Amino acid sequence: MKISKPKQGINIGNIERPLTTVDVVIFTVLEEGLHVLLVSRPDTPDEPFKKMWALPGGFIDIQEDIDLESCALRKLRQKTGVQSPYLEQVGSWGGLERDPRGWSATHVYFAMIPAPQKPPHGAQNTEIAWFPITEHGVKMKLAFDHTKLLEAAIQRLRNKVEYTSLPAYLLQEEFTLSDLQHMYEIVLERHIEKSAFRTRVFAADLVEPVDKVRAGPNRPAQLYRLIHPKEIVYFPRTFSPRKINE
Amino acid sequence: MKISKPKQGINIGNIERPLTTVDVVIFTVLEEGLHVLLVSRPDTPDEPFKKMWALPGGFIDIQEDIDLESCALRKLRQKTGVQSPYLEQVGSWGGLERDPRGWSATHVYFAMIPAPQKPPHGAQNTEIAWFPITEHGVKMKLAFDHTKLLEAAIQRLRNKVEYTSLPAYLLQEEFTLSDLQHMYEIVLERHIEKSAFRTRVFAADLVEPVDKVRAGPNRPAQLYRLIHPKEIVYFPRTFSPRKINE
DNA sequence: GTAATAGTGTCTTTTAGACAATATTGG
DNA sequence: CCAATATTGTCTAAAAGACACTATTAC
Numbered sequence: 001m002k003i004s005k006p007k008q009g010i011n012i013g014n015i016e017r018p019l020t021t022v023d024v025v026i027f028t029v030l031e032e033g034l035h036v037l038l039v040s041r042p043d044t045p046d047e048p049f050k051k052m053w054a055l056p057g058g059f060i061d062i063q064e065d066i067d068l069e070s071c072a073l074r075k076l077r078q079k080t081g082v083q084s085p086y087l088e089q090v091g092s093w094g095g096l097e098r099d100p101r102g103w104s105a106t107h108v109y110f111a112m113i114p115a116p117q118k119p120p121h122g123a124q125n126t127e128i129a130w131f132p133i134t135e136h137g138v139k140m141k142l143a144f145d146h147t148k149l150l151e152a153a154i155q156r157l158r159n160k161v162e163y164t165s166l167p168a169y170l171l172q173e174e175f176t177l178s179d180l181q182h183m184y185e186i187v188l189e190r191h192i193e194k195s196a197f198r199t200r201v202f203a204a205d206l207v208e209p210v211d212k213v214r215a216g217p218n219r220p221a222q223l224y225r226l227i228h229p230k231e232i233v234y235f236p237r238t239f240s241p242r243k244i245n246e
Numbered sequence: 247m248k249i250s251k252p253k254q255g256i257n258i259g260n261i262e263r264p265l266t267t268v269d270v271v272i273f274t275v276l277e278e279g280l281h282v283l284l285v286s287r288p289d290t291p292d293e294p295f296k297k298m299w300a301l302p303g304g305f306i307d308i309q310e311d312i313d314l315e316s317c318a319l320r321k322l323r324q325k326t327g328v329q330s331p332y333l334e335q336v337g338s339w340g341g342l343e344r345d346p347r348g349w350s351a352t353h354v355y356f357a358m359i360p361a362p363q364k365p366p367h368g369a370q371n372t373e374i375a376w377f378p379i380t381e382h383g384v385k386m387k388l389a390f391d392h393t394k395l396l397e398a399a400i401q402r403l404r405n406k407v408e409y410t411s412l413p414a415y416l417l418q419e420e421f422t423l424s425d426l427q428h429m430y431e432i433v434l435e436r437h438i439e440k441s442a443f444r445t446r447v448f449a450a451d452l453v454e455p456v457d458k459v460r461a462g463p464n465r466p467a468q469l470y471r472l473i474h475p476k477e478i479v480y481f482p483r484t485f486s487p488r489k490i491n492e
Numbered sequence: 493g494t495a496a497t498a499g500t501g502t503c504t505t506t507t508a509g510a511c512a513a514t515a516t517t518g519g
Numbered sequence: 520c521c522a523a524t525a526t527t528g529t530c531t532a533a534a535a536g537a538c539a540c541t542a543t544t545a546c
Contacts, residue, residue: 015265015305016308017263017264017265017266018263018266018306018308019261019263020263020264020266020340020351059261060264060340060349060351062262062264062342062348062349066341066342066343067339067340067341067342067343068338068339068340068341068351089337089338091335091337091338092314092335092337092338092353093313093314094266094306094313094314094353095312095313095314096308096312096313097312097313103306103308105266105306105314105351105353107338107340107351176498177498177499178497178498193535193536193537193538194498194499195499195500195501195535195536195537195538196534196535196536196537198499198500199534199535200534200535203534215544215545216496216497216544216545217495217496217497217544217545217546218495218496218497218498218543218544218545219496219497219498219499219542219543219544219545220497220498220543220544221497221498221499222498222499236484236534237483237484237534237535238482238483422525423525423526424524424525439508439509439510439511440525440526441508441509441510441511441526441527441528442507442508442509442510444526444527445507445508446507446508449507461517461518462517462518462523462524463517463518463519463522463523463524464516464517464518464522464523464524464525465515465516465517465518465523465524465525465526466516466517466524466525467524467525467526468525468526482507483507483508493546494545494546495544495545495546496543496544496545497542497543497544498541498542498543498544499540499541499542499543500539500540500541500542501538501539501540501541502537502538502539502540503536503537503538503539504535504536504537504538505534505535505536505537506533506534506535506536507532507533507534507535508531508532508533508534509530509531509532509533510529510530510531510532511528511529511530511531512527512528512529512530513526513527513528513529514525514526514527514528515524515525515526515527516523516524516525516526517522517523517524517525518521518522518523519520519521519522
C-alpha cells in the first residue's frame with residue numbers, strides 16, 4: 001500500500017494520509033468531585049486496545065462533519081444528549097506511534113456540562129461511565145495516548161478556572177453564589193475566600209440576580225444567572241497569586 | 247474515488263481520510279516591529295491559491311515525520327535554518343471548506359526566533375519574506391484560511407506575553423534588561439514601567455547576570471542570560487491588570 | 493431562642509503604577 | 520561639566536487574603 005513519495009502538491013490523491021480522529025474530554029461534577037466520561041473500547045477483532053477505557057471519539061466522518069468542532073459536538077450529543085455545552089479545543093496530537101493502525105492525528109476538545117440526570121448511553125457492545133478524577137487523571141491506564149490527552153485537558157481546565165468563569169458551565173442555568181463558589185473549590189481542590197470571591201464575581205459583571213431565592217433550613221440564598229451565557233468571562237487576575245502551570 | 251461509508255473501525259484502510267497539513271507561524275522582531283514569515287504559493291497548475299502569500303507549511307510526510315512537532319520543526323529549519331526555536335502548538339483547524347482539494351485539517355504551531363542575520367530562503371519557484379504585523383495580521387489577504395490562523399497565533403502570542411517570559415526568545419542568548427523590556431513593549435505595543443518590570447523579572451528568577459556589560463555612550467548595562475533557557479517562566483500576574491482576551 | 497448558611501465589613505499584605513532620584517559611562 | 524541611559528527608591532492605588540461580624544430563614 002506504500003507509494004513512492006510524490007512531489008508535494010502534485011497528484012494529491014496519492015499522498016498517503018494520516019488517520020484523523022476527534023476525541024472529547026467531557027467533564028462534570030458528581031458527588032462533590034470532578035468526573036470525566038469514558039467509553040470502553042469494543043471487543044471486536046481488528047480493534048486495538050480491546051475493552052480498555054478511552055475518551056469518547058472516533059474518526060472524522062467526511063460526509064457528515066462539516067468541520068472539527070461539529071464532529072466534537074456530534075460525539076458529545078451522541079453520548080450525553082447535551083446540545084450546547086461549553087466546548088473548547090485543547091490541541092492536537094499526531095504521530096506514528098499512537099495508533100497501531102498507522103500514522104494518526106487526533107483533535108482533542110474538552111466540554112463541561114451540568115451534572116446529568118440520566119446515565120450516559122453508549123452504542124451497542126460498549127460500556128460508558130463517569131470516572132472520578134484523582135490528581136492528574138483516572139486510576140486506570142487508558143487506550144492509545146488518552147492518559148496524556150486527559151492530563152492535558154485537566155491541566156487546561158484547572159489553569160483556566162483560575163482566571164475565568166468556566167465553572168458556571170458545571171451548573172444549571174440558575175444558581176446561588178455559594179453554588180458557584182463550590183464549583184470553583186471542587187475543580188481547584190482548595191478553599192476560596194467567600195468575600196474575595198463575591199467581590200470578583202460582581203466586579204466582572206458575570207451574573208445578574210433573578211427574582212427568586214433558594215429556601216433551606218437557613219437564610220435563603222439569592223439566585224443568579226449568567227449575564228452573557230455564551231461568552232466566558234476573564235477575570236483580570238488569577239484567584240490566588242501563585243505560579244500558573246501551563 | 248468516493249467509497250460508501252464503511253462501518254467505523256472495520257476495514258480501516260477504506261475510510262476516506264482528510265488531508266493533513268502542518269502550518270508554522272514564525273515570529274521575529276525586525277526594525278522595531280513584530281514580523282511574520284510568509285511564503286508565496288507556487289504558480290504550478292493544480293495548486294490552489296497560486297502566487298498568494300501563505301504560512302509556511304504543507305502536508306505531513308508520513309515517512310519522514312515521526313510526529314506533528316517534528317514536522318513543524320522540519321519546516322522551520324528548512325525556511326530559516328534555525329534549529330531549536332521556541333515552538334508551541336496554537337491548535338488545529340479542519341473542515342470541508344478550507345481547501346478546495348477536499349476535507350482538510352491543519353495543525354498550527356507558532357515559533358519565535360531572534361532577528362535573523364541572513365534572509366530566509368525558500369524552495370525554487372517560491373518567494374519567502376518577512377512581513378510586518380499590523381494590528382491583527384498582515385496587510386494582504388492570505389491563502390486558505392491562513393488569515394484566521396495568523397490572527398489566532400498573534401492573539402495567543404500577545405496574550406501569553408502578558409504573563410510569561412516568551413519575549414526572551416526574540417533575543418540572542420545574552421541581553422540587557424532594557425533589551426528585554428523593549429521586546430515586551432514591541433509585542434504588546436504599549437509602554438511598560440521600568441521599575442515594575444525589573445522587579446517582576448528578578449522576582450521570577452528569570453535571568454542571571456553574566457560577567458559582562460554592554461558599553462555605549464552612557465552608563466554600561468549589565469548583560470543577563472536565561473537561568474533555564476528551555477523552560478518558559480510564568481509570572482504570577484499579568485503585566486497590567488486588564489481584561490485578557492483569550 | 494439555636495443551628496445553619498447568606499451576605500457584609502475591616503484590616504493587612506502584595507504588587508503594580510507613577511515618578512523621582514541617583515549612578516555611570518563617553519565626550 | 521553634559522547627555523544619555525542604567526538602576527534604585529518612594530509613594531500610592533488596587534485587589535486579594537484572613538477573619539470577624541451581621542442577616543435571615545426553619546425549627
